[in-house]
Amino acid sequence: MPAEPYAPATPATDRLAWLDGLRAGAVLLVVYAHLSRVLFRGAREVSAEWLHAGTAGVMLFFLVSGYIIPASLERHGSLRTFWVSRLCRLLPLYLAVCALVVALGAAGLMPLDPVLRADPLTAAVAHVTMLPHLLGVPLITPVIWTLTFEMAFYLLVGALFAVRRHRAGSVVAAVVLAVAAVGTAPLAPKLLVATPEAAREVTLVVALVLVLGLGAVATGRRAAVVSGALLLGGVAVTLLVAGQDPAHVWDGLLIVSVMLVGTALHRADHGRIRWWQAGVVAAVVAAALLVNWIAALESMGGLTLRSATRFFVTLLVIAGAFALGRLTRHRRTPRWLARLGLISYSVYLVHYVLIELLRPVLAGLGERLPAPAEAPVVAAYLGLVIGISWLTHRFVEVPGQRFGRRAARWMTARWGSDARPVDVAGVPQPAKRDLRAIAR
Structure with a gap:
């Protein structure tokens, strides 16, 4: 999942490289979860007994996004700039x-x-709205x-920011959603979109509402932005x-x-809430999960001591990885790990397409080769994924980000700034430098 890019040249951004390291670990877990269906299946049979690797990877992504994204919004102090930068960051590679998949299909x-x-x-x-799921x-x-879910999170964070409830509101929202998730689970699936006809109608209505809402935010006028x-x-x-x-009727909320837990941890890190408050939020959400x-x-008749333990271990891996990253954030993150985190969005979107394209070959090799002989095949696959992802990052993601910055400046020059002062009282001076570095 994308977040603000890592810029390796300055001490301030070196202090944020730990987040790229976490994204690297998250994307490797996701790649392992998908690739081990065709290669290293023996390893999967062992690891799957104790860990949901894919779940751990995506939840770690969500936690990192929650940590960074609200900070980016508050750094800009502008919902218009935030949305322009987010859409230009996400949409080019996503679309x-x-x-490509449609053409291949x-x-x-x-x-x-x-x-x-x-x-x-x-x-x-539906796919252009980024809400098809x-x-x-x-x-x-x-x-x-x-x-x-990333898009839903942005929509909620933007609403809280517009009504100036982005600090305490995000902490309260995390607890409210966790309690609601337990109280309403399982949610009724596709309540609004039970048929293809309903899905079509809701999709068109939602697309129209998004256009109107984002258009109102883009005006920069206070009443329109809030509305x-x-x-x-x-x-x-x-x-x-x-x-x-x-x-996701059990864990969608x-x-x-989880993303709001990341936000609470960021606020605690920068002195905006107390650590015990962030700890309570994290504990409530973890317990609800x-x-x-x-x-x-x-409900599926699959509850055993081992399966319950597997979820507990998965939760420990998510929390432990984030805690380890934070505890070592003042140390230099290995550059290869930070670079992998930098291109993690590309790796995330590209790796599965490659698996599907190469599935006949990979599955055939997985069936014929002994486990040790699969290692060179996995290494070749990873090299191909990383190589393609570097290209897509360099020639799709980066130009999109540059365009977003130019578009935001053009809108500000034409319509005036919609930025409003964001209170950073209590934030140590080094942390302020970190906030500026986030979006470089």
Whole structure:
């Protein structure tokens, strides 16, 4: 999952490289979870007994996003600049990968859901909103489900910022969502989008609301910004509660809570809330995750001591990785790890497409080769993924970010600044430098 890019040249940004290290670890967990279905299957049989690697990876991504994204918004003090930078950061590569998968599917080289072929307009609009997972529209490629929750988080954070409740409000929201998640689980799946016809109608309405809301935010006028941000936040809450995909009826609300835990940890790190408050928020959300995960297992008749332990270990890996990263944040992060974190968004979107394209070859090798002989194949695959991801980062992501900065400056020059002072009282001076470095 994307966050603000790492710039390796300054001491201030070196202090943030630990976050790129965490993103690197997260994306490696996700890649392992998917690749081990065709290679290293013996290792998967062992590790899967004790760890949900994919869950640990994406939750770690969510935690890092929650830590960084609100800080970026507060650094700008401008919802318009925030949205321009976010969309230009996310959309170019996301749309490029979606278009590639559609082309490969049309050529018969990759599987493509028949529903997407039956109603391409709805599919296109839903994916452009980045909310297809909550709109009842099949995903072009499975990994983009996480970006739907990222977008919902941005919508909620923007609404809190617009009404000046982004500090205490984010902490309260994390607890409220966690309690609501336990109290309402399992949510009724696809309540708003139970049929393809309903999905089409809701998709078009949501797309229109997003255009209107973002347009209002772009004006920079206080009343319009607040109204637009609240409208966007309302869409996010409605879809999270009434549009949840069946795969996340137990933990859909908790995913947003996890991101808000990251926000609480950032605030505690910079003296805006007390550490015990952040600790309470983290404990509540962690407990809610365990309760709902175990309840989901029990509902499927799969609850055993080992399966419950697996979720506990997964939670420990997520929390432990973040804690280790934070404790070592004053040490220099290995440059290769920071660089991998820098291109982690590309790796995340590219790796699964490559697995699907190469599945016949990889699966065949996985069946024929002994386990030690699979290592060179895995290394070759990883080299290919990293090489392609470096190219997509360099020639798709970076130009998109530059365009976003130019567009934000143009809007400010044309319509005036919508930035408002953000109180940073109590934030140590080095932390202020960190906040400026986040978006470099």
